[in-house]
Amino acid sequence: MNFMLDAISWFLLASGCFLCITGGLGLFRFPDFFTRMHAASITDSLGSGLIIVGLAFQTPGDWLVVAKLGFILVFIFFTSPTASHALAKAALHAGQKPWQKQT
C-alpha cells in the first residue's frame, strides 16, 4: 500500500515538474507576449496543481498537511487565471498588439 502511494506521488511530481520545465522553456522561446502568457499560465495552473497533489500523496496520514496543501491548490487555481486575465487585459488595453503571421 505504501509503495503504491509513493509511486503515484512520484508520477504526479514528475509530470508536474515536466510541465514546469516545458512551460518555462515556452516562456523563454515564444515570439510574442500573448503566446508567452499561454505558456506561463499552463505551468501556473496545471504544473503546480500536479506537484501539490503529488506532495499531498506523500503524507496521507497527516490531515493538517493535506489541508494546507489543499488550500494552496484551491488558492492557486483561483488566483493564477485571474492574474493572467488582468495582465492580458492591461496589456491589450495599453495597445500591445498580438503577433500576426508575417504574410
Add this chain to the structure above:
Amino acid sequence: MFIAAAAALLISMLFALSRAFLGPSIYDRILSVNMFGTKTVLLIAVLGFMMGRPEFLDIAIVYALINFISIIGILRFFEYTHPPVVNSSEQNGESDS
C-alpha cells in the same frame, strides 16, 4: 525525488528570470515575475517536504497570497502611468479596449 523536483523548479525559475531580463515590454516582465512567484511557492512546499518540516506550508500559503496581491498592485500601478493607446485600437476595430 524531492531533489529532482526542486531542481526542475529551479530550472523553470531560471527560464522565468531570463525572460524577465530579456522581455521587451513591461508586461513580459510582470508575467515572468508572476510565474517566478508561483514557482517560489512550489519550491518552498517541496523544500518543506524534503526537510520534513510541515510548517513551511504556512510560508507557502502566505507567499501565494502576497504574490497575487503584488501582481494586481503592479498592474494597477502601470495602468495609470501608461496611458492606453486608444486611437490605434479604434483603427483596427478592437471592440473594447
